[in-house]
Amino acid sequence: MFESLTDKLQAIFERMGKRGLLTEADVKAGLREVRLALLEADVNYKVVKDFIRRVQERAVGVEIHRRLSPAQQVIKIVHEELIATLGEPGRLQLEGPPPHVLMLVGLHGSGKTTTVAKLGLWLRKKGRRPLLVAADTYRPAAVRQLEVLGRQLDLPVHSEGTEVPPPEICAHALERARQEGYDLLILDTAGRHQIDDAMMAELEAVKARTQPHEILLVADAMTGQEAVNVAQGFHQRLGLTGLILTKLDGDARGGAAISMRAVTGVPIKFVGVGEKPTALELFHPDRLASRILGMGDVLTLIERAEAAFDQEEAQRAAEKLLRAEFDLEDFRQQLQQLKKMGPLSQLLELIPGFQQIGKEIAPEVTDQELKKIEAIINSMTPEERRNPRIINASRRRRIARGSGTTVADVNALLRQFRQTQKMMKQLSKGGGRDLLRMLGL
Ligand SMILES: Nc1nc2c(ncn2[C@@H]2O[C@H](COP(=O)(O)OP(=O)(O)O)[C@@H](O)[C@H]2O)c(=O)[nH]1
Numbered sequence: 001m002f003e004s005l006t007d008k009l010q011a012i013f014e015r016m017g018k019r020g021l022l023t024e025a026d027v028k029a030g031l032r033e034v035r036l037a038l039l040e041a042d043v044n045y046k047v048v049k050d051f052i053r054r055v056q057e058r059a060v061g062v063e064i065h066r067r068l069s070p071a072q073q074v075i076k077i078v079h080e081e082l083i084a085t086l087g088e089p090g091r092l093q094l095e096g097p098p099p100h101v102l103m104l105v106g107l108h109g110s111g112k113t114t115t116v117a118k119l120g121l122w123l124r125k126k127g128r129r130p131l132l133v134a135a136d137t138y139r140p141a142a143v144r145q146l147e148v149l150g151r152q153l154d155l156p157v158h159s160e161g162t163e164v165p166p167p168e169i170c171a172h173a174l175e176r177a178r179q180e181g182y183d184l185l186i187l188d189t190a191g192r193h194q195i196d197d198a199m200m201a202e203l204e205a206v207k208a209r210t211q212p213h214e215i216l217l218v219a220d221a222m223t224g225q226e227a228v229n230v231a232q233g234f235h236q237r238l239g240l241t242g243l244i245l246t247k248l249d250g251d252a253r254g255g256a257a258i259s260m261r262a263v264t265g266v267p268i269k270f271v272g273v274g275e276k277p278t279a280l281e282l283f284h285p286d287r288l289a290s291r292i293l294g295m296g297d298v299l300t301l302i303e304r305a306e307a308a309f310d311q312e313e314a315q316r317a318a319e320k321l322l323r324a325e326f327d328l329e330d331f332r333q334q335l336q337q338l339k340k341m342g343p344l345s346q347l348l349e350l351i352p353g354f355q356q357i358g359k360e361i362a363p364e365v366t367d368q369e370l371k372k373i374e375a376i377i378n379s380m381t382p383e384e385r386r387n388p389r390i391i392n393a394s395r396r397r398r399i400a401r402g403s404g405t406t407v408a409d410v411n412a413l414l415r416q417f418r419q420t421q422k423m424m425k426q427l428s429k430g431g432g433r434d435l436l437r438m439l440g441l
Protein backbone atom coordinates (compact mmCIF):
# COMPACT_ATOMS: atom_id res chain seq x y z
CA MET A 1 0.00 0.00 0.00
CA PHE A 2 1.03 3.65 -0.49
CA GLU A 3 3.64 2.89 -3.19
CA SER A 4 2.40 5.28 -5.80
CA LEU A 5 1.70 8.01 -3.26
CA THR A 6 5.15 7.56 -1.78
CA ASP A 7 6.78 7.73 -5.21
CA LYS A 8 4.96 10.94 -6.01
CA LEU A 9 5.75 12.59 -2.70
CA GLN A 10 9.40 11.65 -2.98
CA ALA A 11 9.58 13.14 -6.46
CA ILE A 12 7.94 16.35 -5.27
CA PHE A 13 10.32 16.73 -2.34
CA GLU A 14 13.30 15.91 -4.50
CA ARG A 15 12.37 18.71 -6.88
CA MET A 16 11.90 21.08 -3.95
CA GLY A 17 15.27 20.04 -2.54
CA LYS A 18 17.04 20.88 -5.80
CA ARG A 19 15.88 24.48 -5.63
CA GLY A 20 17.81 25.25 -2.47
CA LEU A 21 16.11 28.33 -1.09
CA LEU A 22 12.34 28.30 -1.38
CA THR A 23 10.11 31.24 -2.00
CA GLU A 24 6.51 31.32 -0.87
CA ALA A 25 5.49 30.59 -4.45
CA ASP A 26 7.74 27.50 -4.53
CA VAL A 27 6.15 26.18 -1.36
CA LYS A 28 2.67 26.78 -2.68
CA ALA A 29 3.45 25.05 -5.95
CA GLY A 30 4.93 22.10 -4.09
CA LEU A 31 1.91 21.81 -1.83
CA ARG A 32 -0.41 21.90 -4.81
CA GLU A 33 1.37 18.80 -6.05
CA VAL A 34 1.14 17.17 -2.64
CA ARG A 35 -2.58 17.91 -2.64
CA LEU A 36 -3.03 16.21 -6.00
CA ALA A 37 -1.01 13.21 -4.93
CA LEU A 38 -3.17 12.77 -1.83
CA LEU A 39 -6.40 13.08 -3.80
CA GLU A 40 -5.15 10.54 -6.31
CA ALA A 41 -4.43 8.20 -3.41
CA ASP A 42 -8.14 8.41 -2.59
CA VAL A 43 -7.72 10.45 0.58
CA ASN A 44 -10.96 12.12 1.59
CA TYR A 45 -11.33 15.58 0.01
CA LYS A 46 -11.96 17.42 3.28
CA VAL A 47 -9.05 15.71 4.98
CA VAL A 48 -6.74 16.78 2.16
CA LYS A 49 -7.98 20.35 2.25
CA ASP A 50 -7.51 20.63 5.97
CA PHE A 51 -4.11 18.99 5.83
CA ILE A 52 -2.79 21.29 3.11
CA ARG A 53 -4.14 24.33 4.93
CA ARG A 54 -2.29 23.38 8.11
CA VAL A 55 0.96 22.67 6.31
CA GLN A 56 0.73 25.86 4.32
CA GLU A 57 0.05 28.01 7.37
CA ARG A 58 3.09 26.68 9.12
CA ALA A 59 5.35 26.69 6.08
CA VAL A 60 4.41 30.20 5.07
CA GLY A 61 4.63 31.42 8.66
CA VAL A 62 8.27 30.43 8.70
CA GLU A 63 8.74 32.22 5.42
CA ILE A 64 7.67 35.63 6.68
CA HIS A 65 10.61 35.90 9.04
CA ARG A 66 13.40 34.84 6.82
CA ARG A 67 13.79 33.61 3.32
CA LEU A 68 12.75 30.05 3.72
CA SER A 69 15.41 27.53 3.91
CA PRO A 70 15.54 23.93 3.12
CA ALA A 71 12.85 21.85 1.56
CA GLN A 72 13.50 19.65 4.54
CA GLN A 73 11.67 22.14 6.66
CA VAL A 74 8.59 21.64 4.55
CA ILE A 75 8.99 17.89 4.62
CA LYS A 76 9.28 17.99 8.38
CA ILE A 77 6.04 19.95 8.61
CA VAL A 78 4.34 17.56 6.21
CA HIS A 79 5.56 14.64 8.30
CA GLU A 80 4.27 16.18 11.53
CA GLU A 81 0.91 17.10 10.08
CA LEU A 82 0.56 13.66 8.55
CA ILE A 83 1.10 12.17 12.01
CA ALA A 84 -1.52 14.54 13.39
CA THR A 85 -3.95 13.43 10.68
CA LEU A 86 -3.33 9.76 11.40
CA GLY A 87 -4.12 10.30 15.06
CA GLU A 88 -2.85 8.94 18.34
CA PRO A 89 -0.87 5.71 18.81
CA GLY A 90 -2.99 2.60 19.24
CA ARG A 91 -3.75 1.60 22.80
CA LEU A 92 -6.44 -0.67 24.24
CA GLN A 93 -8.50 0.76 27.09
CA LEU A 94 -8.91 -2.18 29.39
CA GLU A 95 -9.57 -0.66 32.77
CA GLY A 96 -11.57 -2.01 35.67
CA PRO A 97 -11.75 -5.58 36.91
CA PRO A 98 -11.49 -8.41 34.37
CA PRO A 99 -12.85 -10.11 32.39
CA HIS A 100 -12.50 -7.39 29.79
CA VAL A 101 -14.57 -7.62 26.63
CA LEU A 102 -13.37 -6.76 23.13
CA MET A 103 -16.16 -6.77 20.58
CA LEU A 104 -15.11 -6.91 16.93
CA VAL A 105 -17.57 -5.75 14.31
CA GLY A 106 -17.38 -5.13 10.58
CA LEU A 107 -18.62 -6.07 7.16
CA HIS A 108 -18.38 -9.59 5.79
CA GLY A 109 -14.86 -10.33 4.55
CA SER A 110 -13.23 -7.39 6.29
CA GLY A 111 -11.05 -9.74 8.34
CA LYS A 112 -12.92 -10.02 11.66
CA THR A 113 -12.42 -13.72 12.35
CA THR A 114 -8.78 -13.58 11.33
CA THR A 115 -8.28 -10.51 13.52
CA VAL A 116 -9.97 -12.14 16.53
CA ALA A 117 -7.35 -14.87 16.35
CA LYS A 118 -4.52 -12.37 15.76
CA LEU A 119 -5.61 -10.30 18.74
CA GLY A 120 -5.89 -13.41 20.90
CA LEU A 121 -2.33 -14.30 20.06
CA TRP A 122 -1.10 -10.73 20.54
CA LEU A 123 -2.77 -10.40 23.93
CA ARG A 124 -1.62 -13.80 25.13
CA LYS A 125 1.92 -12.64 24.40
CA LYS A 126 1.16 -9.71 26.72
CA GLY A 127 0.31 -12.14 29.47
CA ARG A 128 -3.48 -12.19 29.10
CA ARG A 129 -5.76 -15.25 29.13
CA PRO A 130 -8.15 -14.68 26.23
CA LEU A 131 -11.29 -16.64 25.35
CA LEU A 132 -12.41 -16.29 21.73
CA VAL A 133 -16.15 -16.28 21.15
CA ALA A 134 -17.80 -17.57 17.96
CA ALA A 135 -20.83 -15.27 17.73
CA ASP A 136 -21.17 -15.24 13.94
CA THR A 137 -23.90 -17.85 13.70
CA TYR A 138 -25.14 -17.13 10.20
CA ARG A 139 -22.74 -19.49 8.51
CA PRO A 140 -21.57 -22.75 10.08
CA ALA A 141 -18.30 -22.18 8.24
CA ALA A 142 -17.68 -19.03 10.28
CA VAL A 143 -17.89 -20.92 13.57
CA ARG A 144 -15.63 -23.65 12.21
CA GLN A 145 -13.13 -21.09 10.93
CA LEU A 146 -12.66 -19.69 14.41
CA GLU A 147 -12.50 -23.15 15.98
CA VAL A 148 -9.79 -24.19 13.55
CA LEU A 149 -7.78 -21.03 14.18
CA GLY A 150 -8.15 -21.56 17.92
CA ARG A 151 -6.83 -25.10 17.66
CA GLN A 152 -3.92 -24.02 15.49
CA LEU A 153 -2.88 -21.31 17.91
CA ASP A 154 -3.86 -23.18 21.04
CA LEU A 155 -6.36 -20.48 21.99
CA PRO A 156 -9.64 -21.53 23.66
CA VAL A 157 -12.82 -20.87 21.67
CA HIS A 158 -16.32 -20.62 23.09
CA SER A 159 -18.91 -21.77 20.56
CA GLU A 160 -22.48 -23.01 20.76
CA GLY A 161 -23.06 -23.85 17.13
CA THR A 162 -25.43 -21.79 15.02
CA GLU A 163 -28.77 -22.22 16.82
CA VAL A 164 -28.32 -20.05 19.91
CA PRO A 165 -28.78 -16.28 19.36
CA PRO A 166 -25.45 -14.41 19.40
CA PRO A 167 -26.30 -12.14 22.38
CA GLU A 168 -26.97 -15.31 24.42
CA ILE A 169 -23.74 -16.94 23.32
CA CYS A 170 -21.78 -13.86 24.31
CA ALA A 171 -23.48 -13.64 27.69
CA HIS A 172 -22.74 -17.33 28.34
CA ALA A 173 -19.14 -16.80 27.31
CA LEU A 174 -18.82 -13.95 29.78
CA GLU A 175 -20.19 -16.19 32.53
CA ARG A 176 -17.78 -18.94 31.55
CA ALA A 177 -14.84 -16.52 31.55
CA ARG A 178 -15.67 -15.50 35.12
CA GLN A 179 -15.91 -19.11 36.23
CA GLU A 180 -12.88 -20.44 34.41
CA GLY A 181 -10.58 -17.51 35.01
CA TYR A 182 -10.24 -16.07 31.52
CA ASP A 183 -9.48 -12.36 31.84
CA LEU A 184 -10.44 -11.33 28.33
CA LEU A 185 -13.20 -12.09 25.83
CA ILE A 186 -12.81 -11.42 22.12
CA LEU A 187 -16.16 -11.54 20.33
CA ASP A 188 -16.31 -12.52 16.65
CA THR A 189 -19.61 -11.13 15.40
CA ALA A 190 -21.51 -11.56 12.14
CA GLY A 191 -21.09 -9.15 9.26
CA ARG A 192 -23.15 -8.52 6.15
CA HIS A 193 -22.09 -7.21 2.78
CA GLN A 194 -23.39 -3.84 3.78
CA ILE A 195 -24.81 -2.20 6.85
CA ASP A 196 -28.37 -3.32 7.55
CA ASP A 197 -30.79 -2.81 10.36
CA ALA A 198 -31.13 -6.40 11.54
CA MET A 199 -27.37 -6.76 11.86
CA MET A 200 -27.07 -3.51 13.80
CA ALA A 201 -29.91 -4.52 16.13
CA GLU A 202 -28.15 -7.77 16.88
CA LEU A 203 -24.87 -6.01 17.54
CA GLU A 204 -26.65 -3.58 19.85
CA ALA A 205 -28.07 -6.53 21.76
CA VAL A 206 -24.60 -8.10 22.09
CA LYS A 207 -23.29 -4.76 23.30
CA ALA A 208 -26.08 -4.47 25.89
CA ARG A 209 -25.46 -7.97 27.24
CA THR A 210 -21.66 -7.78 27.48
CA GLN A 211 -20.85 -4.08 28.08
CA PRO A 212 -17.67 -4.25 25.97
CA HIS A 213 -14.62 -2.26 27.04
CA GLU A 214 -13.74 -1.84 23.38
CA ILE A 215 -15.94 -1.98 20.29
CA LEU A 216 -13.52 -2.24 17.42
CA LEU A 217 -14.48 -1.94 13.79
CA VAL A 218 -12.46 -4.19 11.52
CA ALA A 219 -12.25 -2.38 8.19
CA ASP A 220 -10.64 -3.45 4.94
CA ALA A 221 -8.23 -0.70 3.92
CA MET A 222 -8.38 -1.94 0.33
CA THR A 223 -11.95 -0.66 -0.02
CA GLY A 224 -10.84 2.96 0.18
CA GLN A 225 -13.47 5.64 0.79
CA GLU A 226 -16.09 2.95 1.23
CA ALA A 227 -14.33 1.81 4.40
CA VAL A 228 -14.64 5.34 5.73
CA ASN A 229 -18.41 5.41 5.06
CA VAL A 230 -18.83 2.02 6.69
CA ALA A 231 -16.96 3.23 9.76
CA GLN A 232 -19.24 6.22 10.07
CA GLY A 233 -22.30 3.99 9.80
CA PHE A 234 -21.11 1.64 12.52
CA HIS A 235 -19.98 4.48 14.73
CA GLN A 236 -23.40 6.15 14.66
CA ARG A 237 -25.18 3.02 15.81
CA LEU A 238 -22.68 1.40 18.15
CA GLY A 239 -20.28 4.05 19.35
CA LEU A 240 -16.96 2.60 18.23
CA THR A 241 -13.95 2.90 20.49
CA GLY A 242 -11.38 2.03 17.87
CA LEU A 243 -10.55 0.88 14.35
CA ILE A 244 -8.52 -2.02 13.10
CA LEU A 245 -7.43 -1.51 9.50
CA THR A 246 -6.74 -4.77 7.73
CA LYS A 247 -4.95 -5.61 4.48
CA LEU A 248 -2.46 -2.79 4.72
CA ASP A 249 -0.14 -5.21 2.96
CA GLY A 250 -2.30 -4.95 -0.16
CA ASP A 251 -1.67 -2.72 -3.14
CA ALA A 252 -4.52 -0.24 -2.73
CA ARG A 253 -3.80 3.47 -2.79
CA GLY A 254 -3.95 4.01 0.94
CA GLY A 255 -6.57 6.75 1.16
CA ALA A 256 -8.65 4.92 3.76
CA ALA A 257 -5.76 4.64 6.18
CA ILE A 258 -5.05 8.35 5.94
CA SER A 259 -8.68 9.54 6.08
CA MET A 260 -10.19 7.16 8.59
CA ARG A 261 -9.28 8.84 11.87
CA ALA A 262 -9.84 12.38 10.64
CA VAL A 263 -13.29 11.69 9.19
CA THR A 264 -14.73 9.46 11.90
CA GLY A 265 -12.95 10.78 14.98
CA VAL A 266 -12.36 7.15 15.99
CA PRO A 267 -8.72 6.24 16.63
CA ILE A 268 -6.92 3.49 14.71
CA LYS A 269 -5.66 0.93 17.21
CA PHE A 270 -4.19 -1.88 15.15
CA VAL A 271 -3.26 -2.63 11.57
CA GLY A 272 -3.38 -5.98 9.83
CA VAL A 273 -0.46 -6.57 7.50
CA GLY A 274 -0.98 -10.09 6.21
CA GLU A 275 -2.97 -13.27 6.48
CA LYS A 276 -0.79 -14.96 9.08
CA PRO A 277 -1.87 -14.88 12.73
CA THR A 278 1.21 -12.85 13.63
CA ALA A 279 0.53 -10.20 10.99
CA LEU A 280 -1.00 -7.67 13.38
CA GLU A 281 0.73 -4.53 14.59
CA LEU A 282 -0.17 -1.92 17.14
CA PHE A 283 -0.82 1.32 15.28
CA HIS A 284 2.11 3.76 15.25
CA PRO A 285 1.14 6.97 13.40
CA ASP A 286 4.73 8.22 13.29
CA ARG A 287 5.96 5.08 11.64
CA LEU A 288 3.16 5.00 9.14
CA ALA A 289 3.78 8.66 8.27
CA SER A 290 7.48 7.96 7.73
CA ARG A 291 6.55 5.07 5.52
CA ILE A 292 4.10 7.08 3.46
CA LEU A 293 6.74 9.75 2.91
CA GLY A 294 9.16 7.08 1.77
CA MET A 295 11.43 7.25 4.77
CA GLY A 296 10.88 3.60 5.25
CA ASP A 297 10.15 2.33 8.63
CA VAL A 298 13.43 1.88 10.33
CA LEU A 299 11.79 1.62 13.73
CA THR A 300 9.58 -1.27 12.72
CA LEU A 301 12.58 -2.89 11.11
CA ILE A 302 14.59 -2.65 14.27
CA GLU A 303 11.68 -3.88 16.35
CA ARG A 304 11.19 -6.91 14.16
CA ALA A 305 14.87 -7.60 14.21
CA GLU A 306 14.76 -7.48 17.98
CA ALA A 307 11.93 -9.95 18.11
CA ALA A 308 13.91 -12.35 15.97
CA PHE A 309 17.28 -12.05 17.64
CA ASP A 310 18.83 -10.26 20.55
CA GLN A 311 18.88 -6.54 20.93
CA GLU A 312 22.57 -5.86 20.69
CA GLU A 313 22.86 -7.85 17.55
CA ALA A 314 19.81 -6.07 16.13
CA GLN A 315 21.30 -2.68 16.85
CA ARG A 316 24.62 -3.65 15.37
CA ALA A 317 23.04 -5.10 12.24
CA ALA A 318 20.80 -2.08 11.73
CA GLU A 319 23.72 0.29 12.17
CA LYS A 320 25.96 -1.64 9.82
CA LEU A 321 23.14 -1.80 7.36
CA LEU A 322 22.77 1.96 7.41
CA ARG A 323 26.51 2.56 7.25
CA ALA A 324 26.84 0.15 4.33
CA GLU A 325 29.81 -1.46 5.98
CA PHE A 326 29.00 -5.09 6.09
CA ASP A 327 31.03 -7.95 4.69
CA LEU A 328 30.27 -11.52 3.68
CA GLU A 329 30.31 -12.66 7.28
CA ASP A 330 27.57 -10.13 8.08
CA PHE A 331 25.83 -11.13 4.91
CA ARG A 332 25.62 -14.71 6.08
CA GLN A 333 24.24 -13.63 9.44
CA GLN A 334 21.81 -11.26 7.78
CA LEU A 335 20.43 -14.01 5.62
CA GLN A 336 19.89 -16.22 8.62
CA GLN A 337 18.21 -13.47 10.61
CA LEU A 338 16.11 -12.32 7.69
CA LYS A 339 14.54 -15.71 7.49
CA LYS A 340 13.42 -15.40 11.08
CA MET A 341 12.08 -11.90 10.54
CA GLY A 342 9.68 -12.61 7.71
CA PRO A 343 9.62 -12.46 3.93
CA LEU A 344 12.62 -10.60 2.58
CA SER A 345 10.54 -8.55 0.18
CA GLN A 346 8.41 -7.22 3.01
CA LEU A 347 11.47 -6.30 5.03
CA LEU A 348 13.03 -4.45 2.14
CA GLU A 349 9.88 -2.41 1.85
CA LEU A 350 10.52 -1.14 5.35
CA ILE A 351 13.93 0.26 4.45
CA PRO A 352 14.09 3.82 3.08
CA GLY A 353 14.43 3.89 -0.67
CA PHE A 354 13.85 0.17 -1.02
CA GLN A 355 10.12 -0.01 -1.47
CA GLN A 356 10.45 -0.66 -5.17
CA ILE A 357 13.34 -3.08 -4.94
CA GLY A 358 11.41 -5.06 -2.35
CA LYS A 359 8.59 -5.44 -4.81
CA GLU A 360 10.84 -6.51 -7.63
CA ILE A 361 13.24 -9.08 -6.29
CA ALA A 362 11.18 -10.86 -3.67
CA PRO A 363 13.49 -13.87 -3.62
CA GLU A 364 12.26 -16.76 -1.57
CA VAL A 365 15.35 -17.64 0.40
CA THR A 366 14.63 -21.25 1.05
CA ASP A 367 16.30 -23.34 3.72
CA GLN A 368 18.12 -25.23 1.03
CA GLU A 369 19.58 -22.10 -0.50
CA LEU A 370 20.52 -20.73 2.87
CA LYS A 371 22.42 -23.91 3.67
CA LYS A 372 24.24 -23.62 0.37
CA ILE A 373 25.14 -20.00 1.03
CA GLU A 374 26.38 -20.87 4.47
CA ALA A 375 28.48 -23.71 3.14
CA ILE A 376 30.04 -21.46 0.52
CA ILE A 377 30.87 -18.73 3.02
CA ASN A 378 32.20 -21.31 5.48
CA SER A 379 34.65 -22.47 2.83
CA MET A 380 36.13 -19.00 2.49
CA THR A 381 39.08 -17.73 4.47
CA PRO A 382 38.42 -14.85 6.89
CA GLU A 383 40.36 -12.61 4.53
CA GLU A 384 38.08 -13.58 1.64
CA ARG A 385 34.99 -12.86 3.73
CA ARG A 386 36.26 -9.43 4.64
CA ASN A 387 37.40 -8.61 1.16
CA PRO A 388 35.51 -10.60 -1.49
CA ARG A 389 37.33 -8.75 -4.27
CA ILE A 390 40.32 -11.04 -3.89
CA ILE A 391 38.26 -14.11 -4.78
CA ASN A 392 39.65 -14.94 -8.21
CA ALA A 393 38.92 -17.92 -10.46
CA SER A 394 41.16 -20.40 -8.66
CA ARG A 395 39.80 -19.34 -5.27
CA ARG A 396 36.29 -19.79 -6.63
CA ARG A 397 37.10 -23.33 -7.71
CA ARG A 398 38.56 -24.09 -4.30
CA ILE A 399 35.53 -22.65 -2.49
CA ALA A 400 33.13 -24.59 -4.71
CA ARG A 401 34.98 -27.83 -4.03
CA GLY A 402 35.20 -27.15 -0.33
CA SER A 403 31.48 -26.42 -0.02
CA GLY A 404 30.23 -29.16 -2.31
CA THR A 405 28.75 -26.61 -4.69
CA THR A 406 29.60 -25.38 -8.16
CA VAL A 407 31.57 -22.37 -9.38
CA ALA A 408 28.27 -21.07 -10.75
CA ASP A 409 26.81 -21.18 -7.22
CA VAL A 410 29.79 -19.27 -5.86
CA ASN A 411 29.46 -16.71 -8.64
CA ALA A 412 25.78 -16.29 -7.96
CA LEU A 413 26.39 -15.68 -4.28
CA LEU A 414 29.12 -13.13 -4.94
CA ARG A 415 26.88 -11.37 -7.42
CA GLN A 416 24.03 -11.30 -4.94
CA PHE A 417 26.35 -9.92 -2.29
CA ARG A 418 27.65 -7.19 -4.58
CA GLN A 419 24.10 -6.19 -5.43
CA THR A 420 23.10 -5.98 -1.81
CA GLN A 421 26.22 -3.97 -1.05
CA LYS A 422 25.43 -1.60 -3.87
CA MET A 423 21.90 -1.08 -2.60
CA MET A 424 23.22 -0.34 0.85
CA LYS A 425 25.68 2.20 -0.57
CA GLN A 426 22.89 3.89 -2.46
CA LEU A 427 20.86 4.03 0.67
CA SER A 428 23.64 5.51 2.73
CA LYS A 429 24.45 8.28 0.29
CA GLY A 430 20.90 8.87 -0.94
CA GLY A 431 18.48 11.34 0.48
CA GLY A 432 17.09 8.70 2.80
CA ARG A 433 19.79 9.26 5.38
CA ASP A 434 19.46 13.02 5.50
CA LEU A 435 15.75 12.71 5.95
CA LEU A 436 16.18 10.25 8.75
CA ARG A 437 18.72 12.38 10.54
CA MET A 438 16.61 15.46 10.16
CA LEU A 439 13.61 13.73 11.64
CA GLY A 440 15.64 12.37 14.48
CA LEU A 441 15.13 8.76 13.45
N1 LIG B 1 -3.60 -9.77 3.03
C1 LIG B 1 -4.36 -9.74 4.13
N2 LIG B 1 -5.44 -10.51 4.20
C2 LIG B 1 -6.19 -10.47 5.31
C3 LIG B 1 -5.88 -9.60 6.41
N3 LIG B 1 -6.84 -9.79 7.35
C4 LIG B 1 -7.68 -10.71 6.87
N4 LIG B 1 -7.31 -11.12 5.64
C5 LIG B 1 -7.99 -12.10 4.75
O1 LIG B 1 -9.28 -11.62 4.44
C6 LIG B 1 -10.16 -12.71 4.24
C7 LIG B 1 -11.42 -12.54 5.08
O2 LIG B 1 -11.07 -12.66 6.44
P1 LIG B 1 -12.10 -13.14 7.56
O3 LIG B 1 -11.38 -13.04 8.86
O4 LIG B 1 -12.70 -14.45 7.24
O5 LIG B 1 -13.20 -11.99 7.44
P2 LIG B 1 -14.60 -11.84 8.19
O6 LIG B 1 -15.65 -12.24 7.22
O7 LIG B 1 -14.69 -10.38 8.53
O8 LIG B 1 -14.55 -12.70 9.41
C8 LIG B 1 -9.39 -13.96 4.58
O9 LIG B 1 -8.94 -14.54 3.39
C9 LIG B 1 -8.22 -13.44 5.40
O10 LIG B 1 -7.09 -14.25 5.30
C10 LIG B 1 -4.71 -8.77 6.29
O11 LIG B 1 -4.35 -7.97 7.17
N5 LIG B 1 -3.99 -8.89 5.12
Ligand SMILES: [Mg+2]
Nearest residue numbers: 112113136142
Ligand atom coordinates in the same frame (compact mmCIF):
# COMPACT_ATOMS: atom_id res chain seq x y z
MG1 LIG C 1 -15.82 -14.14 10.02
